[in-house]
Amino acid sequence: MTQSTEQAGSIARKNWLLSAPALVVLTLAAAGPLMIMVVYSFLTPGEYGNVTWQFSLNGWRGILLTEDIFEPGTYALADAHLTILLRSLKLSLMTTLITALVGFPTAWFIATKPVKTRILWLFLITIPFWTNLLIRTFAINEVIRNDGILNSLLIWAGAISAPIQILYTDTAVFIGMTYVYLPFMVLPIFAAIDRFDMRLLEAGYDLYASRGQVLRRVILPIVKPGIIAGSILVFIPSIGAYVIPRILGGGKNLMVGNLIDLQFGQGRNWPLGAALGMTLLIIVMIALVFYTRLTNRGAARG
Amino acid sequence: MADRSFSASRLPGFSTIATIVFVVLYAPIVTLVIYSFNEGKTVSAWEGFSLRWYQQAWSNDIVQEAALRSLTIATCAMLIATTVATMAALGTTRTGPFRGKSLISAMINQPLMVPDIVTAISLLIFVAAIKVATGYQGLLYLILAHSAFCIPFAYLPIKARLESMDLSLENAAADLYASPWQAFRRVTLPLLAPAIMAGGMLAFVISLDDVVITTFVKSGGQDTLPTYMLGQLRRGTEPDVNAISTVLLALTVVLLSLFFLLTRKRN
Amino acid sequence: MKKLLLATAIGFMGSLAAHAEGELQLYNWGDYTSPELLAKFEAETGIKVTVTDYSSNDEALAKIEAGGHGFDLVVPSNSFIPIFAEKGLIQPLDLSKLPNHANIEPRWMDVVWDAGRKNSVPWLWGSTGVGVNTAVYKGDINTSSIFLDPPAELVGKVNVTPEMMDAIGMATLYVGGEVCTEDTEVLKKVRDLLTAAKPKWMSMDYGMEDKMATNDVSASMYWNGAIMRARLVNPDVKFGYPKEGYLLFMDSVTLLSEAKNVEEAYKFMDFIMLPENAAMLSAFARYGNGITGSEAFMPDDMKTAPEVAIPEEFLALGQFIPTCSPKAAEYNTAIWTELMK
Numbered sequence: 001m002t003q004s005t006e007q008a009g010s011i012a013r014k015n016w017l018l019s020a021p022a023l024v025v026l027t028l029a030a031a032g033p034l035m036i037m038v039v040y041s042f043l044t045p046g047e048y049g050n051v052t053w054q055f056s057l058n059g060w061r062g063i064l065l066t067e068d069i070f071e072p073g074t075y076a077l078a079d080a081h082l083t084i085l086l087r088s089l090k091l092s093l094m095t096t097l098i099t100a101l102v103g104f105p106t107a108w109f110i111a112t113k114p115v116k117t118r119i120l121w122l123f124l125i126t127i128p129f130w131t132n133l134l135i136r137t138f139a140i141n142e143v144i145r146n147d148g149i150l151n152s153l154l155i156w157a158g159a160i161s162a163p164i165q166i167l168y169t170d171t172a173v174f175i176g177m178t179y180v181y182l183p184f185m186v187l188p189i190f191a192a193i194d195r196f197d198m199r200l201l202e203a204g205y206d207l208y209a210s211r212g213q214v215l216r217r218v219i220l221p222i223v224k225p226g227i228i229a230g231s232i233l234v235f236i237p238s239i240g241a242y243v244i245p246r247i248l249g250g251g252k253n254l255m256v257g258n259l260i261d262l263q264f265g266q267g268r269n270w271p272l273g274a275a276l277g278m279t280l281l282i283i284v285m286i287a288l289v290f291y292t293r294l295t296n297r298g299a300a301r302g
Numbered sequence: 303m304a305d306r307s308f309s310a311s312r313l314p315g316f317s318t319i320a321t322i323v324f325v326v327l328y329a330p331i332v333t334l335v336i337y338s339f340n341e342g343k344t345v346s347a348w349e350g351f352s353l354r355w356y357q358q359a360w361s362n363d364i365v366q367e368a369a370l371r372s373l374t375i376a377t378c379a380m381l382i383a384t385t386v387a388t389m390a391a392l393g394t395t396r397t398g399p400f401r402g403k404s405l406i407s408a409m410i411n412q413p414l415m416v417p418d419i420v421t422a423i424s425l426l427i428f429v430a431a432i433k434v435a436t437g438y439q440g441l442l443y444l445i446l447a448h449s450a451f452c453i454p455f456a457y458l459p460i461k462a463r464l465e466s467m468d469l470s471l472e473n474a475a476a477d478l479y480a481s482p483w484q485a486f487r488r489v490t491l492p493l494l495a496p497a498i499m500a501g502g503m504l505a506f507v508i509s510l511d512d513v514v515i516t517t518f519v520k521s522g523g524q525d526t527l528p529t530y531m532l533g534q535l536r537r538g539t540e541p542d543v544n545a546i547s548t549v550l551l552a553l554t555v556v557l558l559s560l561f562f563l564l565t566r567k568r569n
Numbered sequence: 570m571k572k573l574l575l576a577t578a579i580g581f582m583g584s585l586a587a588h589a590e591g592e593l594q595l596y597n598w599g600d601y602t603s604p605e606l607l608a609k610f611e612a613e614t615g616i617k618v619t620v621t622d623y624s625s626n627d628e629a630l631a632k633i634e635a636g637g638h639g640f641d642l643v644v645p646s647n648s649f650i651p652i653f654a655e656k657g658l659i660q661p662l663d664l665s666k667l668p669n670h671a672n673i674e675p676r677w678m679d680v681v682w683d684a685g686r687k688n689s690v691p692w693l694w695g696s697t698g699v700g701v702n703t704a705v706y707k708g709d710i711n712t713s714s715i716f717l718d719p720p721a722e723l724v725g726k727v728n729v730t731p732e733m734m735d736a737i738g739m740a741t742l743y744v745g746g747e748v749c750t751e752d753t754e755v756l757k758k759v760r761d762l763l764t765a766a767k768p769k770w771m772s773m774d775y776g777m778e779d780k781m782a783t784n785d786v787s788a789s790m791y792w793n794g795a796i797m798r799a800r801l802v803n804p805d806v807k808f809g810y811p812k813e814g815y816l817l818f819m820d821s822v823t824l825l826s827e828a829k830n831v832e833e834a835y836k837f838m839d840f841i842m843l844p845e846n847a848a849m850l851s852a853f854a855r856y857g858n859g860i861t862g863s864e865a866f867m868p869d870d871m872k873t874a875p876e877v878a879i880p881e882e883f884l885a886l887g888q889f890i891p892t893c894s895p896k897a898a899e900y901n902t903a904i905w906t907e908l909m910k
Contacts, residue, residue, distance in 0.1 A: 018392050022386035028446060028450070029447045029449070029450035030413045031409060033425050048630065105317075106319065108320075142330070147783065188462070242418060243532070252772050254910065259909075265631060266733045267902060277423070427635060522619065533621070
């Protein structure tokens, strides 16, 4: 045994000890229960929900293929599942994009305020998010419904003659998610800008001629980790959203979170629900790999 | 830090966008606060100033208990999550590769990757088994579940801060102070404080907002404000919930202001 | 600050104590339990009742079946009571502890889902029909075509409650079939009918008491009591009894096998079977109850309400949802999941 490996061993031990409390909590209330989910996706549905302990691949097959209700043994592509998955993907990507487009300027605005007022602005951006998610979703509901503030305003302004149906559409879900998840974008971007030495900007202006160049060469590399972290934080709750589509989508246009919930309730097909959950997890992981590669490439280019 | 150049940092259009963001963010909340003082029941019409919803909320045990329970869980989850996340961040950042490092990272980020509804269902099955086995049905399950999904939210900003921190300062500190603990307490921790604060805030918000996981994990009589309100969906919320939210909001603003004032004085 | 900490600490300790003396955990449909009744019960017995909401029978079943739920009483609909009983989730009642059991109206005593009422006592009953805003649609409202084949005025303005057995049951009656049928020809018609109608719906949601009153929703397949509450706010709202046939339901209180506050639960069940107390339940949720003599205590507007006192001509058209065979249940579930997509 050389001294360096001994040292490495003690560092590893220290790091594990430091991480242990977090790992215990996570094993008990996140990773451990998730293993049950994996197991359940390979079982057979019980008569009124729940499962019977009998191995089956039907849950997984059910994601892509549906057995004809009336002709057992005949399968067709489960276009409905795909529609819902695509809708979820589309809405959450749109939400991520818009929150990034709006969140970056907002975070920049806050981070470039003088130290004294900066804390006030940070404070202001945090306040709305101390208000409960359901309350905010209801508030959006009040804004976009037919008799709501938005339609009344547009009618009053003469822009439209009859209310536009926004509530209970995909647009409503998109608006709601953007409103609710914006802080998850602003805060990490703010953190990224905040640790940046603004004097570098001046150096940037000395080096490059235009604002555009400074933005691209100096500022974007700085905020990029923040945007990537923010995108992760926004994309994941969006794609698994359950409450917002339930309230603003009117229960008719499901997102994948509602589809999973349905399997555990009236759908009475827990294994399919578990398999759908795993599928969602796989989509998220693919997105994460994509993000990570983005980060690394950015770092390499420097 | 104070001598920042503002001309260099100003980007065209950014202030306009930020202003619009603030207006749009606040409009619904301001509406909510205003209408919590509305005599009438609907948000569509103003029928005069009144405190009746505050009186009604004050006398509604269920709403009160639910609000208190939400605060309790969020506070506990925030404290637990932020503490363990800070430790884990120190253990996994700015250290060379060691056996199991990526496993730890994956574990910590895991709640972020798993949709709420999946966590909720798996917790329902798991926790129910423990409840049956132990007979204990108290609030600890909810606190534990909330702590778990709050950990990555507390961890991310702290880790980001640690990664960007100037090592030379700490190296200097290590030379100055005798023990690593002192160096940590005098240098690393103060530098880390804003990130810990941000992490704690995120954790608190995430816990306070949760509906799905709580719905599935709670035992009888453990409604939090969100799950209670989701139950009320069958009819639409009573304005007394607006009143409660306004009170919570006011309380939060006061506490946060105190917090900001205190930290500023120290600086 | 100190006060808040103190309050939080007290609240925390309070909530850690999972089981206190003189309390009762009731698991019931949302917005269905009269707060006045609970206050009266607490004043008389000292027992504090805590209510937790659910929005569908399946939600309640899933939660109860998982175990460790902490509830004492649950209020499933008629067709679910045999399922709860068969799975051993509820326990048979000790009728000697329920002197008011005799108050149950004879027609609610020997019901198919619980002969002799040995497992459950009545909470409230009602009809699943259609609520229509008659200012928007002036035609015949006593038909399921309101939501199964909406007239032009109502296209895009109809809501259908996401309660599987109600929607599929109504559609089955509409095509001339029997509820819980296993006849695939009928079921195919039901599926095609619902699938074709869905694009004409606005939403599949609860909360119509408010949304119909404010005309956010102009028509809905819904429950009579809730529609009556909407009508009391907005007189244009009317309840229709579909001539193709409509569904009746009765939600009943059952004692869970895992119940901890059994004595308190019996007191509560007995309490709600007193006529004046049953009338309080009705007065709040606007549904009928199953207790003899409660009429005398009912609010006047309910005695003549067309939503509650079913008009003679429609009386024979209503039927209770039976407990479907597993095969029929499987068909219904398959149709429903296909529809929900």
